[in-house]
Amino acid sequence: xxxxAPSDPVNKPTKVKVSQLCELCHSRKALIxxxxxxxxxxxxxxxxxxxxxxxxxxxxxNLFQRGEKVAVxxxxxxxxxxxxxxxKLLNDRYDYxxxxxxxxxxxxxxxxxxxxxxxxxxxxxxxxLPLEIFSFKDLYDWTMDEIVSVAGIRNSCTYCGVFxxxxxxxxxxxxGISHVVTGHNADDMAETVLMNILRGDVARLEKxxxxxxxxxxxxxxxxxxxxxxxxxxIVLYAHYMKLDYFSxxxxxxxxxxxxxxxxxxxxxxxxxxxxxxxxxxxxxxLALKAKKSNARKRVVKFVxxxxxxxxxxxxxxxxxxxxxxxxxxxxxxxxxAIENDTSADGAALKLRALEKLSF
Amino acid sequence: MECQRCSASxxxxxxxxxxxxxxxxxxxxxxxxxxxxxxxxxxxxFRNLFKVIYPFEKEGSVSKILLPLSLSDSGSxxxxxxxxxxxLEQTKQHNNRTGFTVDVLTVxxxxxxxVIKERMESLINEKMSQLNKISNIFNVHFxxxxxxxxxxxxxxxxxxxxxxxxxxxxxKSVDDSNILTLKExxxxxxxxxxxxxxxxxxxxxxxxxxxxxxxxxxxxxxxHSMTKLSEVIISLVxxxxxxxxxxxxxxxxxxxxxxxxCKYKNLYPMKDLLSVEIESFxxxxxLAQFLINVEETNVxxxxxxxxxxxxxxxxxxxxxxxxxxxxxxxxxxDIQNDYSNIISTVLRTADKLTQxxxxxxxxxxxxxxxxxxxxxxxxxxxxxxxxxxxxxxTTEEKYLFKQWQDSxxxxxxxxxxxxxxxxxxxxxxxxxxxxxxxKLCYGCLILLNTSxxxxxxxxxxxxxxxITANATNKNKExxxxxxxxxxxxxxxx
Numbered sequence: 001x002x003x004x005a006p007s008d009p010v011n012k013p014t015k016v017k018v019s020q021l022c023e024l025c026h027s028r029k030a031l032i033x034x035x036x037x038x039x040x041x042x043x044x045x046x047x048x049x050x051x052x053x054x055x056x057x058x059x060x061x062n063l064f065q066r067g068e069k070v071a072v073x074x075x076x077x078x079x080x081x082x083x084x085x086x087x088k089l090l091n092d093r094y095d096y097x098x099x100x101x102x103x104x105x106x107x108x109x110x111x112x113x114x115x116x117x118x119x120x121x122x123x124x125x126x127x128x129l130p131l132e133i134f135s136f137k138d139l140y141d142w143t144m145d146e147i148v149s150v151a152g153i154r155n156s157c158t159y160c161g162v163f164x165x166x167x168x169x170x171x172x173x174x175x176g177i178s179h180v181v182t183g184h185n186a187d188d189m190a191e192t193v194l195m196n197i198l199r200g201d202v203a204r205l206e207k208x209x210x211x212x213x214x215x216x217x218x219x220x221x222x223x224x225x226x227x228x229x230x231x232x233x234i235v236l237y238a239h240y241m242k243l244d245y246f247s248x249x250x251x252x253x254x255x256x257x258x259x260x261x262x263x264x265x266x267x268x269x270x271x272x273x274x275x276x277x278x279x280x281x282x283x284x285x286l287a288l289k290a291k292k293s294n295a296r297k298r299v300v301k302f303v304x305x306x307x308x309x310x311x312x313x314x315x316x317x318x319x320x321x322x323x324x325x326x327x328x329x330x331x332x333x334x335x336x337a338i339e340n341d342t343s344a345d346g347a348a349l350k351l352r353a354l355e356k357l358s359f
Numbered sequence: 360m361e362c363q364r365c366s367a368s369x370x371x372x373x374x375x376x377x378x379x380x381x382x383x384x385x386x387x388x389x390x391x392x393x394x395x396x397x398x399x400x401x402x403x404x405f406r407n408l409f410k411v412i413y414p415f416e417k418e419g420s421v422s423k424i425l426l427p428l429s430l431s432d433s434g435s436x437x438x439x440x441x442x443x444x445x446x447l448e449q450t451k452q453h454n455n456r457t458g459f460t461v462d463v464l465t466v467x468x469x470x471x472x473x474v475i476k477e478r479m480e481s482l483i484n485e486k487m488s489q490l491n492k493i494s495n496i497f498n499v500h501f502x503x504x505x506x507x508x509x510x511x512x513x514x515x516x517x518x519x520x521x522x523x524x525x526x527x528x529x530x531k532s533v534d535d536s537n538i539l540t541l542k543e544x545x546x547x548x549x550x551x552x553x554x555x556x557x558x559x560x561x562x563x564x565x566x567x568x569x570x571x572x573x574x575x576x577x578x579x580x581x582x583h584s585m586t587k588l589s590e591v592i593i594s595l596v597x598x599x600x601x602x603x604x605x606x607x608x609x610x611x612x613x614x615x616x617x618x619x620x621c622k623y624k625n626l627y628p629m630k631d632l633l634s635v636e637i638e639s640f641x642x643x644x645x646l647a648q649f650l651i652n653v654e655e656t657n658v659x660x661x662x663x664x665x666x667x668x669x670x671x672x673x674x675x676x677x678x679x680x681x682x683x684x685x686x687x688x689x690x691x692x693d694i695q696n697d698y699s700n701i702i703s704t705v706l707r708t709a710d711k712l713t714q715x716x717x718x719x720x721x722x723x724x725x726x727x728x729x730x731x732x733x734x735x736x737x738x739x740x741x742x743x744x745x746x747x748x749x750x751x752x753t754t755e756e757k758y759l760f761k762q763w764q765d766s767x768x769x770x771x772x773x774x775x776x777x778x779x780x781x782x783x784x785x786x787x788x789x790x791x792x793x794x795x796x797x798k799l800c801y802g803c804l805i806l807l808n809t810s811x812x813x814x815x816x817x818x819x820x821x822x823x824x825x826i827t828a829n830a831t832n833k834n835k836e837x838x839x840x841x842x843x844x845x846x847x848x849x850x851x852x
Contacts (some may be wrong), residue, residue, distance in 0.1 A: 016759060018766040025748035027760035036744075037809065044749035052745040060742050197596060200704040202711055228743040257698070264690040267678045268597055271553055271686065274809050275597050277743065281801050282601025285733055287715040 024049070035232035038273050043240050050237050054225055055090050061211050063223050064179075066097035071177045073168050074102040074123065074131070076116030079183030081123055081245035082234050083226065087181065088127050101177060105167045106135035107160055108143025109251060116246040123244060134171040136163055140326060148252060150332045156252040159329075162321050166313055169220050177220075184224040187231040190276045191261050193283035198261065202288060209283040218314050230276060362386050375639050384643050391632060391640045395441045398628040402611070405626060408577050411449055411458040422459045422577040425623070427567045430465065430478055431652045433641045434629050435582025439463065440644055441628075442580070446490055446497065455493055459577075462498045464570055466563050468505075468541065474651050475501070482649045502570065507562045508539040511819030515726065517798065518782050518815040519808050521775075522746050524737040526798045526807075528726070529782045530820060539817060547812070553682040554810035557598070561728045569824065572616050576623045579614075583627050586634035589705040590691060594684045600802035603730045605712045617821050618724060633702065725800035727818055736801035775813055 021040075022030045028042035034049075041049070058064060072087060074080045087100055104120050107113050117133065124131040137143050140163060147159050172180050189209060196205045207213070214221035226234065238245055268275040307313065308320035315321070361370040362383035371383035382390060400406050408422040426442065428435045442461055449457040467475045479499065483491060490497050503509075514537070515528045531537075541562065549555040571579050583591065588608070595604055614621040629637065641647050678686065691702060715733050723732040751760050799807070807814055 018759075018763050021759060021763050022748070024746065025751055025756070025760070026763040027751045027756035028749075042749070048749045049745045049747075052747075053743060056742060056745065194593070194596065197593065197705055197708050198698075198701055200708045202708060205708070260690075260694050260698075264686070267681075267686045267690075268683060270679050271551065271681065271683060272597075272805075272809060274599075274805055275683075278599030278802070278805055279596055279601075281599045281736075281739065282596040285602035285715045286604075287713050288711055289713040 032236060035230045035236075035269075035273060036277070046233075047237065047240060050229070050233055051086065051089065051093075054086055054229060055094060057211070057228055058090065058096070058225050061223075063181075063212065063225060064096045064098050067099075068097075068179055069099045069101065069175075069177045070179045070181055071101050071103040071132075071168075071172045071175065072129075073180055073182040074104050074120045075183075076104075076119035076123070076246040077183070078235055078238050078243075078245045078247065079185055079226065079231075081119070081243050082238050082241075083181065083183040084123060084127060084129065085241065085243055087225070088129065100129050101175065102129050102131040103168065103171050103175070103177075103180065104131065104133045105164050105171065106133055106137075107164065108136050108145055110145055112248060112251045113144075115248070119244060119246040126244065132171060132175055134167055134174075136167065139163075139167055139170060140322075142326070142329060144252070147329060150329055153252055157255045159325055160252070162325055166320075166322050169218070169313070172220050180220060180222045182222060182224055183226055183234075185226040185229050185231045185234055186276045186280060187265070189224070189227055189283070190279035191258060191265060193279050193286075194261050194265070195258060199257070205286055206288055209280055215314055228277060228280065364390070374643070377633075377636050377639070388640065388643060391437070391636060392441050392444065394631040395438065395628045396445065398626070398630060399445075404624065405578065405610075409445075409458050411453045411456055421457070423575065424459050424461050425567070425571045425574075425576040425579045426461050426463050427563075427579065427581065428463045428465050429582070430475060430650055432582060432587075433637050433646075433650065434584045434587060434634070436646055436649060437637050437640050437644075438580060438582040438629055440486065440640075440646060443487055443490055443497075450490070450493060450496070457496050460496050460498070462500060462574075462576070464500045464502060464567060466502050466504050466566055468503075471651060472503075478649045478651060486646075486649075500570070502566055504541050504559075504562060504566065507566050507824075508541070508544075508819055510824050511821070512823040513820040514539065514817050515820055516782060516815060516817050517726070517807060518779055519804065520779060520783075521808075521814060524740040524744070524804065524808065526737060526804060527779065527782045528798055533819075539819065544817070548816050550810050550812055552680060554806055556682040556684065557806060565729060565821065568614065568616055568621075571623050572619070572621050578624050578626050580626050580628055582629055584629045584632050584634045584637050585706055586688075586691065586702050588627060588630055588709075589702045590684055590687045592705055592709045593687045593690075595802075597683050597687070598802045599805050600728075600730070600800065602715050602733045603800075603802075604709050605714050606731065608709055608712075617729065618722075630706065719797065723797045725803050726798045726821070727803040727806075727816075728800060729821060730800050730802075732797050732800050734801070735797050736799065736804045737797070739801065740804070778813075778815065 016029045020029050022028050022042035022045050023039045024041055024045040028044060030040035031043050032041055032046055033039070034041050034046065064070065070087070072080065072084045074084055084100070084102060087098075090096065091098055091100065102120060102124055104117060106117060120131060120133075123129075135143075144156065144160055148156050151159060168180050168182075172178070192204075192208050195201070196208050209227075211225075211227050212221055212223045237243075265275070265279075272278070306315055306317075308315040308323055309318050310323045311320060313320050313322065360373040360381055362373045363381050364386035365371050365383060371385065373381035374384050375382045375387045377387070377390075399409050408424070412420045414420070424442075426435070426439060428439055430436065439461075446457050446459075446461065465475060465479065483499065487497060508514075511533060513530050513532050515530045517526055517528045519526055541559070544558065545555045549558065567579065591607070592604055595601060595607065608627070610624055610626050613624055641650075676685070681689070694701060714731070717731075717733045719732060719735065724730065725732055751757055807816055
């Protein structure tokens with residue numbers, strides 16, 4: 001009786017059907033359906049295509065200048081982690097000649113931001129990039145947990161949004177950096193275009209799709225290299241590249257109206273996956289009629305580069321939005337406080353835990 | 360509950376509640392009619408169109424208005440009812456004279472031709488008989504949707520290069536063997552309901568505009584309500600046609616068709632009215648009986664106080680089977696309770712838009728939807744999408760690639776490549792691929808690229824089209840149908 005070697009269950013070659021092959025290279029097994037156009041791609045083609053598209057966006061819009069110091073707004077979430085990885089990768093591959101710094105803002109949300117900042121610190125080690133952290137507490141003497149205990153959970157995004165935007169600029173200015181790069185993706189941008197139309201925010205309508213935003217009075221410009229990158233593709237890329245990111249959503253409630261727009265876009269994507277870039281295309285082509293001048297009406301003209309009378313930060317009004325919000329907060333601050341009181345810490349976290357309780 | 364609009368001495372019981380106000384039937388009809396008439400008198404051009412001008416015999420004193428009527432949409436039916444009342448009023452006040460004549464145009468398909476005929480007959484006999492006796496004030500026309508294909512002497516095949524999104528086209532003349540039909544186009548090319556509905560909408564709009572152009576009308580009165588307009592605006596944004604919003608809403612300039620200036624302006628007289636108000640009007644005036652496919656139309660719970668029952672919505676569609684417009688409509692319905700003013704905000708915002716600056720070397724028009732092109736869509740898409748693969752490296756990968764090439768899948772791909780090459784070759788002989796030769800707008804390019812089978816579509820060449828002149832000669836069957844359905848001013852067939 002001749003000996004038959006047992007089959008090797010581990011190294012057994014798998015047969016790939018022709019219909020399973022990648023639609024671009026036709027030579028490797030497709031692993032994903034690309035969210036942008038539903039084409040079936042293999043891992044190598046997907047990663048190459050994703051990286052090259054971002055490189056093309058950077059080059060076509062002339063985002064970086066050689067020798068420029070660039071701060072990446074790093075929150076530890078998927079977008080900013082992929083952004084930091086991508087900029088380092090592309091900078092090495094295509095030699096942009098830029099210096100990358102990670103810039104994080106600690107809003108003071110216990111149970112959320114402390115964990116995500118730990119991720120940023122790990123990223124710093126992994127990518128070998130310098131990291132700077134600025135906190136709301138240092139800049140404004142308020143943490144988000146304290147703000148929520150005073151102003152309520154419904155307004156959390158208003159305060160957080162205004163303060164974070166300003167903190168990034170202040171942080172960059174302190175480090176002598178004039179360019180902040182953020183991980184806003186195509187989904188965020190499409191959502192904003194829709195919301196500006198739905199809310200009638202005419203002032204922001206034309207500018208909502210700009211890849212670079214800069215005010216003549218500010219030395220700091222912002223850019224969004226992920227303008228055309230789908231959120232789902234960012235997540236897939238992070239997954240395939242095994243990137244270390246923090247995936248928990250903010251413990252405070254998301255803005256309710258944005259939630260409705262997000263749900264609407266999810267439904268649209270089921271019918272036409274390209275709708276996200278289609279909305280951005282539309283957004284780029286929205287132009288406003290010239291305003292009819294009304295001699296009788298006293299028009300307060302918006303001056304680009306106007307500064308806040310209190311803090312000196314850029315503001316379209318006499319006093320900037322952050323100072324106005326701070327003034328309101330100070331009025332509501334408790335006159336007497338218990339020493340070492342931690343009751344406000346992690347308020348959102350506790351609320352979330354309570355919500356999940358069942359009897 | 361009493362009507363808040365009646366005089367204090369004789370308040371009728373309220374039947375409708377809208378915009379936080381209570382109305383009786385009569386006051387509500389007045390409210391809706393006034394809103395419409397206000398739009399009809401919005402500027403000097405339209406005021407002169409609709410009012411009776413003396414001396415009456417002067418040439419051009421009676422203007423010609425085209426009113427596209429869709430019996431599956433309550434907006435245009437309610438608009439017709441109000442216009443009918445206005446015409447009756449004018450005949451009474453001015454000794455059977457009116458400031459304008461109305462031509463109602465209904466586009467029909469093979470499937471709904473008999474039901475349209477029946478409903479139109481009863482509508483004319485029951486509601487419009489009084490006006491119909493006065494000659495030439497009120498006429499009804501029918502157009503077969505296939506006229507769009509029958510009357511073009513040439514058709515173009517558009518194909519998208521899947522590597523660089525370049526659009527290529529090839530034209531050929533039409534003979535009896537290759538006349539297209541709507542059924543064929545929808546069945547052969549469309550991959551989903553959204554693309555089908557987009558193409559139908561383009562065809563119907565083009566037919567109506569061609570009819571208006573060729574018959575020298577002064578205005579087209581579209582029956583879009585505020586809700587419908589907002590739905591269209593947001594859907595245009597979603598379809599990548601945001602640049603067309605300003606032109607779509609423009610009622611100040613004369614329209615252009617295939618680069619030719621037209622004598623008509625587009626008017627949306629129902630733009631101040633919500634769809635729920637139109638539905639209520641429909642119920643009060645008992646007009647719903649003339650509608651077709653009511654269960655398929657978006658009849659929403661209305662604001663009638665006593666008579667809450669309306670035709671049922673039918674079975675709710677799954678989201679993936681809905682069109683983009685239907686999803687948008689559903690979104691508005693869902694958020695209307697929490698954000699009540701959103702519909703008017705969308706329309707108000709869209710009214711502030713103008714045409715964007717064009718980056719094209721020469722003015723171009725989309726050869727499918729006829730809208731103006733402002734940026735080269737292929738270049739834009741090419742800039743943000745990479746289609747080159749990761750190189751084939753290992754022996755196994757090379758083996759799999761060979762297998763793919765030899766397979767049916769590879770062959771069908773070869774077929775697409777062959778078609779593309781054939782059209783490309785034809786194009787390079789006659790045309791340079793320059794900005795001036797951009798053939799489709801971004802929205803239609805995306806439609807072809809994502810929702811049309813094999814990324815190619817055959818479409819009639821609009822500049823070779825003549826909707827009315829030779830229509831009856833070309834197609835005997837059609838002429839018979841027209842004879843059968845055209846209702847003359849005496850209301851006889």
